[in-house]
Amino acid sequence: MPQWVNRLNTIMAKWLWWVVLLGVIASLPVVYAREQTEQSANEVAIVMDYRDLLQVSNTQVDPRRFVEEQIGLLKDAGVNGMVVFESTLEELSWAGEVNVYNATQAALLEGRVSPPDDNGTYVVFNRPEHEATFRPIIEWAFRHHGAEVTSWSVKGQAGVRISMGYDDAILRPMQPNPLAIKSLSEAGFLVIPRLSDRFDPFDQTEVARWLDSYQELGIDRIVFDGEAVTGFADDDEKHKGITFFAGELKEHGIGVAIFENLRIPQKGMSKLANLLGYNAIRAHSVSEAEMSVIKKPVLEDRLVLAVKDRNIRLLYLNAITVRDSTKGQVTHPLQNIVDVLKGEKDDDGNTVSVGVVKQLHDFGFEIGSPKAFQIEHAPAEMALRGVAMLGAIALVALTIGLFLPSLLVPSLVAGAVGGAGLYVLSSTLMVQALALMAGIAAPTAAVVLLVKRIRVLRDSGEDRKMSSLHRLGGALLLFVRTTILSLAAVPFVVALLNHISYSLVLQQFRGVSALHLVPIGLVALYVFLYGSGNTVIGNARKILSMPLTVLWIAGVGVLAVVGYYYLSRTGNSGQVTGIEKEFRSLMENTFGVRPRIKEFMFGHPLFFAGIFIALRYRWGMVLLVVGTIAQLSMVDTFAHIHTPLLLSFIRVLLGLGIGLLLGFVAIAVWQVLERLWQRWGKKVLGDAGQ
Structure with missing residues (x-):
């Protein structure tokens, strides 16, 4: 690639990050308007x-x-x-308003034999004072259903005969x-x-x-x-x-x-x-x-x-x-x-x-008597959403540029022109697609930039100069920076999908499975194919030329099972075990708001510990790939538009807080194991090899 193109992309990338920031700021009044809408109706x-x-x-x-x-x-x-x-005749009989008989039962009441060609339904009004109410209701309904209704009485009680079979008649609505x-x-x-x-x-x-x-x-x-x-x-x-x-x-x-x-x-x-x-x-x-x-x-x-x-x-x-x-x-x-x-x-x-x-x-x-939400709008909301759209497009273009720098400017232009055209054809489809792409782009870009930063530290040799405490502080700062960038997608998703039809689930955020898979796949792609002093194609050839062993096949199988289980838990229809339901209930009763288990028990601790380990050991990057689950899960939390916005914020903050605490515990355990290995493990292996 010509040097001038690289310079242009570098300059453009810096400006686009400012566009992203501007889009986030423009989204905030829209976010606040949605929160106000959700607070407008609290009667149940x-x-x-x-x-x-x-x-x-x-x-x-x-x-x-x-x-x-x-x-x-x-x-x-x-x-x-x-x-x-x-109403149905059956329900009116439960209420004691009428008695309903088939032709045979009616004939027995009258002391006669039912004619073989009579399959009508006979109704008696139990309460004479209510006949004036229910007779016209029954007559109108069954004539509307195509049946003839005639007067009938038995033993001095008024009723009607309906020219419709009993089993059919008792189900017809009125x-x-x-x-x-x-x-x-x-x-x-x-x-x-x-x-x-x-x-x-x-x-x-x-x-x-x-x-x-x-x-x-x-x-x-x-x-x-x-x-x-x-x-x-x-x-x-x-x-x-x-x-x-x-x-x-x-x-x-x-x-x-x-x-x-x-x-x-x-x-x-x-x-x-x-x-x-x-x-x-x-x-x-x-x-x-x-x-x-x-x-x-x-x-x-x-x-x-x-x-x-x-x-x-x-x-x-x-x-x-x-x-x-x-x-x-x-x-x-x-x-x-x-x-x-x-x-x-x-x-x-x-x-x-x-x-x-x-x-x-x-x-x-x-x-009380429930009321519909009073829909609030931010001042100049359409203009603010337009700026948010531009910020989201810039974020997507920047993410593409991390993988293919030459496509940074073309993807920005294509996104702006294509987005405008799609908005004219179907504004709903456009905002849904852009919300999904922004939701994918933010955690992907955040983790990729983290990987790049760790590689720069390692290549410069600064990682070897870090004490454990210095490395812990650095890991914490990098974790916070990455999390903030991942959450940059949230204002975009909220602003783009700020319509009451999403809160009522008449429309939904589309692409939940893509949001849960694509960032992990892209981060893995970057970790394994980019860097390491080789080209992407060179790294790909190196991986493809590796011998296929039983261990590799078993690993792929395990990965497929884990991936299937992971996807089965996504979305509103995700499956959970009975034990997990009990644990969720415990968390709900303890905190009032249940943080996501995959974030605070798995993703965040693994991601935080992964940063700490990756600052010294190259293989720690694998933990970052898996820990990306928590970064994208935070964005997904806000993609559930029918969940109150304030509750989603609390859920994410709880997940981060507890996840960080567990991450500190994981790092402490790792430090103990690392020192035990340095003191005893190498010696044991050395003795075994003699």
């Missing part, structure tokens, strides 16, 4: 599935009294809301029970209707009537049941349903709740939330199956962490009856729910758990 609703409560009551001697008692106990424990599904909604609302509960997309075609007039009644009762939030939101349709012509529904919700002051961790996200939710101006909150559900087996301490931790760690504002509790053959009876988890929310004491009066409500209060949350 704890809601119970009312349908489940009715279903459990159906196994009791006096269902109505059971429901009243359980509602009182749940409210006293902290449940402040009830979720009411779209308007949510208006009497139950009114009763629960008057009892002081937040009522959250759970609507579906199961009415086809979508009836705008009927839905508007439902929303009118909700507004009269002060209902301000709904959730959805099924695969899609109300009004959704795959037919492009019918997409107007969501637009109409969103308009009605806005007019009635009603927002939505979005369930996290659904196997398949509900269709149309992203568009609906956007049309609502993101009047949306996140909801966490504990399913019926989970609730029947989950242990109380686990459930308590799960609910608290959902609110504190993932910006959940709606805790959704379910219940189901279980046939317990061991006890010889039917059981349900409602008492467990009360214990978990309210707290529990043993027979001696000692506190077993303080309860979810108390813990949430201690962390600054209150049980």
